[in-house]
Amino acid sequence: xxxxxxxxxxxxxxxxxxxxxxxxxxxxxxxxxxxxxxxxxxxxxxxxxxxxxxxxxxxxxxxxxxxxxxxxxxxxxxxxxxxxxxxxxxxxxxxxxxxxxxxxxxxxxxxxxxxxxxxxxxxxxxxxxxxxxxxxxxxxxxxxxxxxxxxxxxxxxxxxxxxxxxxxxxxxxxxxxxxxxxxxxxxxxxxxxxxxxxxxxxxxxxxxxxxxxxxxxxxxxxxxxxxxxxxxxxxxxxxxxxxxxxxxxxxxxxxxxxxxxxxxxxxxxxxxxxxx
Numbered sequence: 599x600x601x602x603x604x605x606x607x608x609x610x611x612x613x614x615x616x617x618x619x620x621x622x623x624x625x626x627x628x629x630x631x632x633x634x635x636x637x638x639x640x641x642x643x644x645x646x647x648x649x650x651x652x653x654x655x656x657x658x659x660x661x662x663x664x665x666x667x668x669x670x671x672x673x674x675x676x677x678x679x680x681x682x683x684x685x686x687x688x689x690x691x692x693x694x695x696x697x698x699x700x701x702x703x704x705x706x707x708x709x710x711x712x713x714x715x716x717x718x719x720x721x722x723x724x725x726x727x728x729x730x731x732x733x734x735x736x737x738x739x740x741x742x743x744x745x746x747x748x749x750x751x752x753x754x755x756x757x758x759x760x761x762x763x764x765x766x767x768x769x770x771x772x773x774x775x776x777x778x779x780x781x782x783x784x785x786x787x788x789x790x791x792x793x794x795x796x797x798x799x800x801x802x803x804x805x806x807x808x809x810x811x812x813x814x815x816x817x818x819x820x821x822x823x824x825x826x827x828x829x830x831x832x833x834x835x836x837x838x839x840x841x842x843x844x845x846x847x848x849x850x851x852x853x854x855x856x857x858x859x860x861x862x863x864x865x866x867x868x869x870x871x872x873x874x
Contacts, residue, residue, distance in 0.1 A: 670861030806848025
């Protein structure tokens, strides 16, 4: 397998699509643990193979000398051996194995007012509707493929909450933190970390003002708690373009940006994608 960070030619890999050359790509850091990213060598072939994990399309990059599947691992993943299903044109289906290692993220126990933990029936129904909609957004796998898998931080500031942190409110465990929180004043510009198409804009119960960007090939990024949004669904944006402003909307205790990265429908640690 090639060293991490090597620029390689990218080809389209949608099932049923033909190979088409694209821009050079820088890979994210590899961390084969829940919430991490793993690169799996698929070897050589004249045409780009396709790959799936648990039935979900996986980003494949490379050239005829060597193709590589770049796979996001959900926080719910269990340590052990997993397999990718690989299909090459005119060849039998292959299985490529990779190993997920253990990872123990930090835990934080807090006692807060019940209203901050318990949802009313109306709020719960709203949350379920929004979760269904956002699952549809996360499932996007589009062309062209991303020009890079290394991203710039979308807003300056210190990280105020770590990816993977599990909070326990009043003894009730919540899902692990699926993004990076960056502390910044209200109104601070939020910029796109790479070229993208705006996939979704909304005002959600937990996330407040939200923008989803589709970078192609199953790579999406999400920006939450925004005070203002400067783009609409379907817009194309360039790297560094202002898309929104930091806010304190939704269920928050203060202004900050929540930034998430999703790869093949798995929320993964954004720090792995920051340019090194």
